[in-house]
Amino acid sequence: MNRVVITGIGVITPVGNDVKTTWDSFLKGKSGIDTIRAFDTSNHTVKIAGEVKDFEPEKKFDPKIIKRLDRCVHLCLWATSEAVADAQIDFNKYDRTQIGVIIGSGIGGLHTWEREHTKFIERGPARVSPFLIPMMIPDMTSGYVAIHWGLKGPNYTTISACASGAHAIGDAFRAIKYGDANVVVTGGSEAPVTPFALAGFSNMRALSRRNDEPQKASRSFDVNRDGFIMAEGAATLILEELEFARKRGAKIYGEIVGFGATGDGHHITAPAPEGEGARRSMERAIKEAGCRKDEINYVNTHGTSTELNDKFEAMAIKNLFGDHAKKLILNATKSMIGHTLGAAGAIEAVVVLLSIRDGVVHPTLNLKEPLPECNGLDFVTGDPRKVTIDYAISNSLGFGGHNATLCFKRFSD
Amino acid sequence: MALFDDVRNIIVEQLHVPPEKVTLEAKFIEDLGADSLDTVELIMAFEEKFNLQISEEEAQKLDTVGKAVTYLEDKTKT
Numbered sequence: 122m123n124r125v126v127i128t129g130i131g132v133i134t135p136v137g138n139d140v141k142t143t144w145d146s147f148l149k150g151k152s153g154i155d156t157i158r159a160f161d162t163s164n165h166t167v168k169i170a171g172e173v174k175d176f177e178p179e180k181k182f183d184p185k186i187i188k189r190l191d192r193c194v195h196l197c198l199w200a201t202s203e204a205v206a207d208a209q210i211d212f213n214k215y216d217r218t219q220i221g222v223i224i225g226s227g228i229g230g231l232h233t234w235e236r237e238h239t240k241f242i243e244r245g246p247a248r249v250s251p252f253l254i255p256m257m258i259p260d261m262t263s264g265y266v267a268i269h270w271g272l273k274g275p276n277y278t279t280i281s282a283c284a285s286g287a288h289a290i291g292d293a294f295r296a297i298k299y300g301d302a303n304v305v306v307t308g309g310s311e312a313p314v315t316p317f318a319l320a321g322f323s324n325m326r327a328l329s330r331r332n333d334e335p336q337k338a339s340r341s342f343d344v345n346r347d348g349f350i351m352a353e354g355a356a357t358l359i360l361e362e363l364e365f366a367r368k369r370g371a372k373i374y375g376e377i378v379g380f381g382a383t384g385d386g387h388h389i390t391a392p393a394p395e396g397e398g399a400r401r402s403m404e405r406a407i408k409e410a411g412c413r414k415d416e417i418n419y420v421n422t423h424g425t426s427t428e429l430n431d432k433f434e435a436m437a438i439k440n441l442f443g444d445h446a447k448k449l450i451l452n453a454t455k456s457m458i459g460h461t462l463g464a465a466g467a468i469e470a471v472v473v474l475l476s477i478r479d480g481v482v483h484p485t486l487n488l489k490e491p492l493p494e495c496n497g498l499d500f501v502t503g504d505p506r507k508v509t510i511d512y513a514i515s516n517s518l519g520f521g522g523h524n525a526t527l528c529f530k531r532f533s534d
Numbered sequence: 535m536a537l538f539d540d541v542r543n544i545i546v547e548q549l550h551v552p553p554e555k556v557t558l559e560a561k562f563i564e565d566l567g568a569d570s571l572d573t574v575e576l577i578m579a580f581e582e583k584f585n586l587q588i589s590e591e592e593a594q595k596l597d598t599v600g601k602a603v604t605y606l607e608d609k610t611k612t
Contacts, residue, residue: 185550189571247581251574 125297126532128371129208129359130471131200131308135171135352135458139203144475146457147483148505152336153458154350160316167323169335170314171352171459182269189252190265191230196355196464197262197310198269204357205270208371210304212270221274221302222263223293224357225285225309227463227519228318229259235317259463262310266357274302280463282519283423285309286356287466287527291380293360294527303365309467310355322351325390327427340487341424341453342431342495349425350459356467358474374474376530378412378512381405385522392429392518396437399423402524403441403514410528412512415445417528419482419513421469424453425460430518435494447497450508456486466517466525473513473529482506537610538603544579545599548572558600566599584610 130140135153137143146153153171162168178195179187181202187195212220233256240248255261260278267276275296279288286309293307313322322328329348331338340346366373383405385398392399407414423434439446454469461468476482488502510531517525542556551566562568562576577593580586580602586609588596596602 183550188550247587248578251571251578255571 123298124363125294125377126363126366127358127374128361128366129204131203132356132471133196133199134354150484150486154335167328168332173353191233191256192312193230193310194261194265200355201266201357204359208359217273219274219303220272221305222267222276223289223307224262225279225289225463226259226262227282227285230257231315231318233257235315281523283462284517284519284523284525285463287517287525294377294380297362303362305360308357309464311462311464312353314353337487339426339456339459341426341456343488344490344492346426349427352459352461354461354464356471373532375477376532378530379406379410379528381526383524387522390520392433396433398524400437400441402526406526406528417512418510419450421473421515422453423516423518424455432494450482452485452501469515473515477510477531480509560599
């Protein structure tokens with residue numbers, strides 16, 4: 122079995138359009154949630170979201186190409202371009218059939234879907250764009266990344282709602298581990314901040330209604346949480362087979378050593394009681410990693426700021442880790458940027474790698490009064506925490522009962 | 535040539551080509567870099583601009599800027 126390392130990262134989030142800006146913001150505990158700017162929310166109950174700011178993809182990519190791709194793909198291309206540059210990999214030098222692309226997206230081209238559907242209703246079928254389908258399908262992220270960089274290895278998209286990005290990275294890890302590819306460009310992308318999607322999520326009663334205090338709305342694991350905050354963003358990671366990376370002298374952020382995937386088999390949106398599915402997902406990732414549970418130092422939680430997720434995820438962590446749970450260091454990235462759905466698992470994977478690299482864990486914003494289920498759990502709040510991380514896990518749990526956990530390890534020979 | 539100007543503007547906008555490349559002889563696919571989806575979108579833009587309907591059969595014959603201009607001039611004559 123091959124070992125799999127990460128050699129390049131790129132992100133675009135509501136707190137920064139590159140890795141450095143985003144990471145600095147996370148360490149400072151800066152919120153990216155604000156009143157929605159993209160459209161008029163007068164008729165919406167929820168008026169806040171995590172929007173990417175000052176994003177002009179046509180400055181980096183051919184405007185003709187940008188016009189025929191959805192914002193979901195724009196964000197993905199942006200993050201991928203940073204990741205490829207960061208990995209300093211010249212694809213021309215290698216067998217392109219051994220370089221894959223597996224990027225997750227929960228929903229895909231919502232902006233296109235809504236715009237074209239409005240045209241369809243108002244002006245009839247003849248006015249619907251011939252680009253509707255290619256712009257809308259969620260797999261165009263992986264498809265277009267391969268077209269742009271000329272990559273011909275395994276290529277598909279994972280769709281598991283809020284766990285899509287983590288499943289993509291897990292599959293990318295396995296593709297390299299089992300020898301199907303030398304390199305996989307992986308991650309997640311989502312652009313869900315649209316009037317229609319906002320109405321849908323809002324009417325589920327899934328979203329925070331703290332419209333007057335956007336920066337205080339995302340309160341992962343706090344007793345006063347009242348829902349998650351929709352957000353957009355993307356993250357891309359370059360995964361490589363260890364010897365391949367070594368031969369080309371690549372810098373290594375860390376190693377992926379485990380991927381756990383389970384299903385709740387319980388409810389369309391509610392997680393299984395006590396986070397039973399999430400617990401097994403963590404358990405599987407740690408089993409594949411081949412480490413002991415008490416070797417895990419840090420858990421980047423799913424932590425959405427919803428009633429059930431946070432309560433059950435905390436229970437799952439305590440149930441799985443037992444006595445060691447109190448020694449874990451935990452945080453919730455969504456407390457700062459909201460929930461980027463299919464991108465979240467990828468953004469949080471980048472967070473884990475930077476935490477390992479810099480020996481620091483970012484704070485959880487707005488966690489003032491932890492819920493009772495968090496008793497004995499050590500969440501970082503206030504200032505970032507300096508800590509040496511050997512093993513870390515990141516959880517992603519999606520509507521439909523899809524659970525994914527990735528296990529990362531500090532790299533050493 | 536007001537109609538030609540309108541046609542050229544639509545092509546420049548849809549295909550992101552410099553205006554000077556849009557000559558009467560230019561072929562949409564070979565010279566202006568359009569693909570099959572672009573040509574469908576172009577025909578839709580012509581229909582919109584000139585308020586008419588172009589059948590798929592007719593549309594397939596319009597492979598150059600000149601043919602499109604002649605067709606549209608003919609159809610918009612009252």
